[in-house]
């Protein structure tokens with residue numbers, strides 16, 4: 001069952017048409033959790049496996065039209081990127097959401113691990129044996145990451161993520177944090 005624990009989330013609505021035109025980001029290595037939550041919101045975020053040089057980050061941003069999100073004031077300054085102020089990912093997320101007017105319309109449509117847009121599984125039998133039996137028998141909609149092959153479905157984990165996102169988006173400056 002452990003193998004499946006990462007896979008516990010899924011899509012609700014699929015307005016994928018807007019994904020392509022959305023703002024894209026590259027996050028520095030200090031911002032893993034922020035990157036993950038922006039992906040949960042459906043936004044395209046490049047996040048390096050290891051530490052990348054500032055030059056590499058700048059070059060990816062230029063090449064792919066991405067906005068740099070960084071905890072490094074100097075890098076933000078020389079690249080025209082965004083200096084992320086808080087340590088807490090919720091504060092960071094709130095900053096980015098406000099600055100770029102992000103919304104939840106494509107929430108949970110992207111693989112949080114590798115950033116690819118999820119695809120709906122047309123034939124349910126494909127996921128048989130790849131998800132826990134009780135999930136297979138109680139769910140009819142599944143989604144797959146075309147890059148890493150992870151299977152996703154709507155479940156308690158997804159609800160948690162959605163709640164966290166909603167809390168962050170509704171949070172007043174200096175307001176209370178949940179979790």
Ligand SMILES: [Zn+2]
Pocket residue numbers: 111112113114115116145146147148149150
């Ligand atoms: Zn993936």
